[in-house]
Amino acid sequence: MIKDFTKGLWKENPIFVQVLGMCPTLAVTTKALFGLSMGLATTFVIVCSSVVVSLIRRFVPAQVRIPMFTVIIATFVTAADYFLKANFYQISKALGPYVPLIVVNCIILGRAEAYASKNNVARSFLDALGMGIGFTCALIILGSVRELLGGGAVFGYQLMCPGFTKWVIMILPAGAFLTLGLLIGLFNVINSNLEKQKQQVR
Amino acid sequence: MKNDAIKMITALAVVGILSGISLVFVYNYATPKIKINVRNETHRAIGDIFPDGSDIEPMKGDEEMFSVKDKSGKLLGYAIIAEGNGYQGAIKMIAGVAGDFKTMKGMEVLDSQETPGLGAEIANKPFTGQFNGLEITHEIEYVKNKKPSEPYQIEAITGATISSRAVVNILNDSIDKARKAMKGNQ
Numbered sequence: 001m002i003k004d005f006t007k008g009l010w011k012e013n014p015i016f017v018q019v020l021g022m023c024p025t026l027a028v029t030t031k032a033l034f035g036l037s038m039g040l041a042t043t044f045v046i047v048c049s050s051v052v053v054s055l056i057r058r059f060v061p062a063q064v065r066i067p068m069f070t071v072i073i074a075t076f077v078t079a080a081d082y083f084l085k086a087n088f089y090q091i092s093k094a095l096g097p098y099v100p101l102i103v104v105n106c107i108i109l110g111r112a113e114a115y116a117s118k119n120n121v122a123r124s125f126l127d128a129l130g131m132g133i134g135f136t137c138a139l140i141i142l143g144s145v146r147e148l149l150g151g152g153a154v155f156g157y158q159l160m161c162p163g164f165t166k167w168v169i170m171i172l173p174a175g176a177f178l179t180l181g182l183l184i185g186l187f188n189v190i191n192s193n194l195e196k197q198k199q200q201v202r
Numbered sequence: 203m204k205n206d207a208i209k210m211i212t213a214l215a216v217v218g219i220l221s222g223i224s225l226v227f228v229y230n231y232a233t234p235k236i237k238i239n240v241r242n243e244t245h246r247a248i249g250d251i252f253p254d255g256s257d258i259e260p261m262k263g264d265e266e267m268f269s270v271k272d273k274s275g276k277l278l279g280y281a282i283i284a285e286g287n288g289y290q291g292a293i294k295m296i297a298g299v300a301g302d303f304k305t306m307k308g309m310e311v312l313d314s315q316e317t318p319g320l321g322a323e324i325a326n327k328p329f330t331g332q333f334n335g336l337e338i339t340h341e342i343e344y345v346k347n348k349k350p351s352e353p354y355q356i357e358a359i360t361g362a363t364i365s366s367r368a369v370v371n372i373l374n375d376s377i378d379k380a381r382k383a384m385k386g387n388q
Contacts, residue, residue: 061210096291
């Protein structure tokens with residue numbers, strides 16, 4: 001059970017391992033705060049849609065499962081979008097078109113199709129929550145690195161010394177690809193080291 | 203085969219109807235709040251441009267323009283809602299102009315879909331501050347990577363020239379329209 005939750009955090013992390021959902025990942029992570037809010041909105045949608053899909057999995061005809069999952073996901077995305085606009089107007093404005101675009105985030109359809117449609121509600125909930133948190137953490141890391149190098153701050157707190165020249169490229173699209181590539185590389189180095197240690201212990 | 207088809211249609215129809223019904227509730231809950239947010243935002247932006255403005259009235263027969271007066275009833279200027287296309291979608295701004303239409307009092311962005319971190323900087327002080335006191339007897343122009351040399355010029359944002367140009371064009375259009383409308387009224 002616990003593994004259903006933790007695998008999304010590290011072993012099957014949606015961004016660093018599955019490399020899914022790259023559109024919001026690359027586009028909104030210019031600042032750490034945007035990464036956090038995008039991650040939370042996505043987590044909400046992924047958890048709700050996974051639970052619903054898991055609840056109705058026995059009544060879904062196999063031929064039309066994808067359109068049905070899409071409608072369910074789109075409903076929760078619209079709800080999340082309206083909720084943000086009504087209660088967190090400034091954040092909603094900052095994220096702009098990327099909240100409605102959560103609909104096409106393939107992590108969510110991926111979890112619905114690969115996991116929630118075949119497992120019970122509790123396991124699907126944990127799986128979705130793990131994936132959502134794993135996604136959120138990855139977005140915060142990406143956003144922090146880019147905000148630090150491109151703007152000298154993290155979550156709006158100035159961290160670099162006053163004379164620091166901002167690397168404008170880091171908040172441009174190219175910076176997203178560079179950061180993501182380097183982070184995936186780092187992730188793999190850490191992983192292979194962990195593997196080696198495990199083998200030595202044996 | 204026929205049974206399958208009926209099953210599929212029923213399943214899709216049920217999901218669609220349930221989704222529609224739940225969205226009606228979400229919509230009813232959120233729309234009034236969103237409207238209030240938008241209105242507050244407009245008044246806050248006008249207040250930022252005219253710090254002494256206490257009486258904000260929509261102009262007669264024009265939802266897009268407000269007259270702003272201070273406590274004693276003296277006209278401070280006009281606030282014009284300026285809207286047009288940006289780099290990734292519509293940009294909605296408030297342009298504050300002096301009563302004589304010779305200078306701007308400031309500019310605030312209400313709504314934009316520009317790239318976060320780049321084009322979205324059009325909403326931040328380093329950019330918007332340039333419009334305070336800008337001359338509008340001449341068309342507004344933008345310059346790149348250098349300080350403006352004329353009183354009707356502003357400096358574009360590095361990496362977001364298209365957004366900066368869009369702002370300038372929208373403002374020129376809206377101010378021009380408002381000026382003509384004012385002349386027509388008199």
